[in-house]
Amino acid sequence: MRIEDLKIKIEDELKGIAEISVREPNVIDVKVSRDKIVEVAEKLKRMGFDHVKSVTAVDYPGERFEVVYVASSYEASLSYFLVSLRTSLPYDDPRMSSLLSVWPSVLYQEHEEHDLMGIEFEGNPRMGERLLLPESYEGIPPLRKEFKVRVEGIDA
Incomplete structure (x- = not known):
């Protein structure tokens, strides 16, 4: 299958609910609103995309x-x-539905993003637990751009 053929197939399946583009020779980019992400994930799974390799978050400060x-x-x-x-x-309002019901492989990855970025994945049973930070940690999640590193009295 060629990437162009797959793009057309995904566009047909997601018509009207997502923006689809080819970003790299083998990557199709699917942009969707948070209220449609579970629906889109379910359709992608039915098309054969059976697991998630990674979950990450990008912080655009204040935006x-x-x-x-x-x-x-x-x-x-x-x-x-x-x-x-x-x-x-x-x-x-950094919250969205978890994709755990679609792809079980997101369990710990969403948990990491919750712990380090402060994003709430509704429906993921790990929310509220610490994974990488100590249970006593309070404050700005450490991967947010607004987090300030303190080193021997120096703010960095």
Whole structure:
């Protein structure tokens, strides 16, 4: 299968609910609103994208967060391709539905983004638990750009 053929197939499946583009030779970028992300993830899974390789978040200070899921497939015809599923969250309301019901592989990755970026993944049972930070940690999540590193009395 060619990337152009897969793009057309995804566009047909997600018509009217997502923006689709080819970002790299083997990556299809799917941008969707947070209220449609579960629906889109379910459709991508039915198309053969059966697992998520990574979940990450980007902090655009004071503006928004962008959460990115990189989905792939173990099917031979799709295994060369990646789908970058992304959504934006308002900076003052960084929450969205978890994709755990679609892809179980997101369990700990969403948990990491919650712990380090402060994004709430509704439906993920790990929210409220610490994974990488001590249970006593309070304050700005350490991967947010507004977090200040303190070293021997120097603010960096």
